[in-house]
Amino acid sequence: MSKPPAIIAIDLPAGLLEDLRRSVTPIVTGSDPAAIAEALPRAEGILCSALFPLPAETLDRAPRLRVISNFGVGYNNVDLEAATARGIAVCNTPGVLSGAVADLTMALILAIARRLFANAAYVRAGGWSRREPPPPLGWDPAGKTLGIIGFGRIGQAVALRAQAFGMEVVYHDLVNEPVEGLEDCRPVPLEELLELSDVVTLHVNLDPSTHHLIGARELALMKPTAWLINTSRGQVVDQQALAAALRDGTIAGAALDVLDPEPPAPDEPLLAMENVIVLPHVGSATVETRAAMRDMAVRNLVAVLTGRTPPSCVNPSVLERAASR
Ligand code: 8YV
Numbered sequence: 001m002s003k004p005p006a007i008i009a010i011d012l013p014a015g016l017l018e019d020l021r022r023s024v025t026p027i028v029t030g031s032d033p034a035a036i037a038e039a040l041p042r043a044e045g046i047l048c049s050a051l052f053p054l055p056a057e058t059l060d061r062a063p064r065l066r067v068i069s070n071f072g073v074g075y076n077n078v079d080l081e082a083a084t085a086r087g088i089a090v091c092n093t094p095g096v097l098s099g100a101v102a103d104l105t106m107a108l109i110l111a112i113a114r115r116l117f118a119n120a121a122y123v124r125a126g127g128w129s130r131r132e133p134p135p136p137l138g139w140d141p142a143g144k145t146l147g148i149i150g151f152g153r154i155g156q157a158v159a160l161r162a163q164a165f166g167m168e169v170v171y172h173d174l175v176n177e178p179v180e181g182l183e184d185c186r187p188v189p190l191e192e193l194l195e196l197s198d199v200v201t202l203h204v205n206l207d208p209s210t211h212h213l214i215g216a217r218e219l220a221l222m223k224p225t226a227w228l229i230n231t232s233r234g235q236v237v238d239q240q241a242l243a244a245a246l247r248d249g250t251i252a253g254a255a256l257d258v259l260d261p262e263p264p265a266p267d268e269p270l271l272a273m274e275n276v277i278v279l280p281h282v283g284s285a286t287v288e289t290r291a292a293m294r295d296m297a298v299r300n301l302v303a304v305l306t307g308r309t310p311p312s313c314v315n316p317s318v319l320e321r322a323a324s325r
Pocket of ligand 1: 049050051071072073074075097281283284
């Protein structure tokens with residue numbers, strides 16, 4: 001029997017690609033847009049980065065597509081409604097990257113608190129050798145309040161880490177219920193979270209309800225000493241409003257692993273600000289986590305193409321419909 005053709009738009013190690021070839025025929029390997037566009041009409045599956053756009057117009061050019069396997073937990077790159085209407089399963093890689101993203105978030109909190117980047121820049125620029133005054137003192141995370149917006153797997157993993165450093169945790173989510181094992185974390189309305197927190201960190205999915213969730217009004221509610229951390233999606237923050245709030249001292253600073261757009265334009269104002277740390281979207285970028293994500297993304301792709309249940313599908317109604325046929 002012929003194996004279903006699939007586009008493999010991320011790099012896979014040779015061993016994993018060999019495993020995949022047992023059930024699937026890769027018709028493209030790599031992220032060349034022209035090769036992908038040419039192969040789309042034949043493809044039954046696509047394995048791509050969570051940043052690879054798949055709007056309805058692209059899905060229209062892929063009439064045989066049965067599965068989109070996203071290499072990542074976020075799936076805002078896919079028009080989910082259009083995929084579901086066309087019977088395409090959309091899969092992602094939740095869980096395996098929560099620890100890495102939470103570690104990065106905690107690293108940013110500590111870096112902000114201890115002025116890590118400013119101190120390292122001072123030494124590198126020769127300030128210490130020249131006996132110039134060092135950057136101002138940092139602050140202890142213990143006793144400070146961390147506000148977590150989005151209390152899913154990643155938000156909860158951040159809470160565990162912050163509690164170990166003695167931070168008080170408040171959170172806001174759609175379902176504001178106490179979480180088992182995290183009973184000391186307090187659910188609060190969004191406005192209260194913004195007013196209370198010394199650091200606000202974002203861990204929501206990007207969808208129409210969270211687009212520009214943090215804008216001028218929300219930033220104005222924050223303490224002038226507070227920092228904003230974003231390791232979710234750039235579009236959750238109104239970037240112009242953020243730049244204005246950072247310029248006029250409405251908030252103290254921002255640490256951003258994600259921007260809108262990515263990569264940023266060279267003249268993006270946030271890149272030049274002293275009180276802003278920007279990282280190039282590296283939340284999941286560890287050897288171990290990327291390997292686990294690749295593995296799960298391959299298992300998702302192969303499962304759907306061979307009629308089995310994938311480890312994680314965000315529109316399971318498509319699989320139920322296919323099974324009842
Ligand atoms: C990217 C991410 O997928 O999981 C997500 O949603 O944003 C990241 O893990 C990864 O950087 C690959 O592009």
